[in-house]
Amino acid sequence: MSLISRSRPAPPPALADPRRPARSTQGLRGWFRDPRNLLLAVVALVVAYLAIVPAATMGVASLQSQFLSTGPVHWTFRHYTETLGTADFWTLVGNSFGYAAATAVISTVIGFGLAYLVARTDTPAKFFAQVAALVPLIIPGILNTVAWALLFAPHTGALNVLLRDVHLPAFDIYSLAGMVLVQSMHVTPVAFLMGTAAFSQMDSSLEEAALASGAPPLRVFRTITARLIRPAVLSAVLLMFVQTISTFEVPQLIGVPGRTFVFVSRIYNALQAFPTDYGTVGVIGVFILVVATLGLWLSRRLSGPGAGVQTISGKGYRPTVTELGRWRWLGLAAFVLFFVVAVALPLLMLVWSSLLPGYEPPSWSALHHLTLSNYREIWHTPGLVDSVRNSLITAVLAGAVVTVLSSLVAYITVKTKARGRGLLDGLATIPLAVPSVVMGVGILYWYLSMPLPVHLYGTLTILVIAFVTIGLPYGLRYIVPGMAQIKDELEEAAAASGASWPRTFWRIYVPLLVPSLAAAFLYTVIVAFREISAAIFLYTQGTQVVSVTIYQQWSNGSYPVVAALGVVIVVFLAMIVAIVRLLTRRFGLNRQ
């Protein structure tokens, strides 16, 4: 055996501890003797439990004659035939698809358009667009929705007052168009981020080659740039679609008052009714699940040849910048407009309403009523402080669990050659395809129906479970690349120094991964803190989280307190985001 000529040392043996080679041959018992294999088994079970349970429970509920009842239960397609047979259901499908598709297309078009301007042109003041891109991380969806509802309230909304002043018809936000507007503004920044990544990673020599072939710039854009960016566009459209179809706040706050129902609001209202029709909810849930999964699969198919090809090349790579000439002022105008609409308007509206005892549209006379009393009121609103505490506890716990779990998953999938790691990788990404309402309802059903030894329904644990499942794919997104950057030799050197595997993990991987771990933790905390679409189905008296409280206060009509609380939350989350940015920039997240 040659020790020096091997260009890359073999990965750590997955099946056996090298110091005890004889025992590795003892089949299954030997397999379990390696702590890493045991770990793989445990992690895989945990992840499988988290990923599969909600969706599977939903499916079971939709196929049982009775759910959560003491009577005899048998399997049936009755719920499907009944639900799918009604015209009402197909109106629901039409509404939901129209709403999600329009939102997905609009936000992707705007997001990628702005991304092109930022990544590939000399438009000045890219700062505006970049700041606007951070907003979805900072403003929880429920607050964004509240802000827009205030801006466009039929009679008193600031923008409607403005429209009426210039003799234009007011905009009715409580409509399908209103839902699309609010949701698009909320998700466009995500599309923008995806677009920026796609445009700046594209090898620009592909475009230069087309220019050098004599093709005029517009044609190059059409035949090369647009075509190469297509997979990214498709996956963005799809992601926006799935997010939109599965989130709670806009359908409930904007759609329901205008009697425009979509899947989520129908599920929510069906669960509020008594007796609850679990079967129908299950059918709608399964329907959403199927649509989301199909969408994901489709995007892979549609991206076509060249999709999986890396268009990023190392040497000779330079991002080219198109000079827009005088048109760049138009680009600047687009930035400013986007910034104003997506960031400034909702934020200013929140701040404005938080400073008034009762809502009134901005005017000089209203200035006399400005007060900070709403901020004091936050402390006196029953349940509010409790819900903030609940949110903090669940978010931090979920963050910690996700960080540990995803670093183990990342280790197994990236660093070992253990059998079954592909399966684990697949399992860990399942939650991406499970819409959060399905997650919420599925978890609810499972813990209501299962005769588990510990009773979890009505505890904060059930919320943590939901947040962990939702946060897992995001945690992996931070930790997998970090793990991949750590050379195998570092672990091997530790093993060669006689360190046991757990010790190696603790002393080598953990310190090297600190920036990724911190980013994954903080990001999960943010995600959990803002979450409402699953939480709304899982909270009970005493386990309310802050997003749910905002929703309830809003339903009760206490707008000013909601706004004040919103401002406080935005400031708090902005600080966390600033820390994440600082961490990822400081450590670059690409230490070799």
Add this chain to the structure above:
Amino acid sequence: MIEVRGLTKRYPGRTVTRNAVDGIDLEIPEGKLVTLLGPSGCGKTTTLRLIAGLERPDAGEIRIGSRLMCAPAEGVFVGVHHRPIGVVFQSYAVWPHMTAVQNVMFPLQSGQKRMGRTEARRRAMEALEMVGLAEFADRPAPALSGGQQQRVSLARALTREPEVLLLDEPLSNLDAGLRDRVRDEIRSVQQRLGITTVFVTHDQDEALAVSDEVVVMDHGRIVERGQAQDIYRCPREEFTARFMGISNSLPGTVQEGGQDMAEISLAHGRLRCLTPAAAPVGSRVNVFIRPESLRLSRKDSSGRGWKGTVEFSIYHGDCWDYHVRVGDTLLRSRMYREKVGLAHGDPVFVVPEEETAIAIADKIAASDGAVADKDESWAK
């Protein structure tokens, strides 16, 4: 024909301290292949991109044929897609969403002179045939190997019959065997079509193999230019001599001048050397001797040998490199024969071959001003 006058380019940025291309004058005769040769970062790619129109120069003029392509002083700038060029990129830049033949058809269907599908396909197939890829025409581009992609990119650059072909390190991503094949292919196609070509490389062997003329660059300037064999046989500048791998350099004094040749006295003896420029008697020179021009023998039969001891040897497969200490200098000698059986500490005679070493005037000794100049250039 390409004509470049006073071409200057500086990249914006606070950390940029010097021009990437610093006043280059160049003319490339019709139908010739000229290589730009130089170390990494010397501005080869930038020069090529300026000619292609992918960058805008800060100063200078570029003409292709008789047409003025760019002259910042007069506000003239012809866009890339209006220039009669074909470019082969270092990373191939073969479009991954098209097949090989679609890649090659693109310039014919999207360029300035457009033609129908069937005609474009016929011409594209001709081009693919020329680079020996006709059978792969309908393969998706990503399913081609690196060498095949590089040839697709060559065919694509050639289909629309450009006046000028620009190649940026076209061979650097290929493995050794393939490199020679593609290199020969490029040269044969270029000579067959008689197309004016600029070929960028940092590999001197590659440059010597393909070029009609070699332009050696350093720090954004042209150091010297000449026919491949002249640059190899008798470089005029120390930089070129070192870059071409002539690693032994010894200080000496001119004893006797002559036509192209001079008698130089060195610390260990006398040697007849080539002189690229007139060398006045008594002037100080540096003598550059190729490792292959130093022969080793145990006995000094010719009487011209320099006595030394073997320090160490390195085996290259087809030759041995012996490092021999003569006085206080370490000389490298390359032997193409079987191992002479020399080991560390063996006494040996180094016999320099006459009339192959090059004596280049020592600029440091020539003037004090030059000393400062040189120091600065190294400090950069």
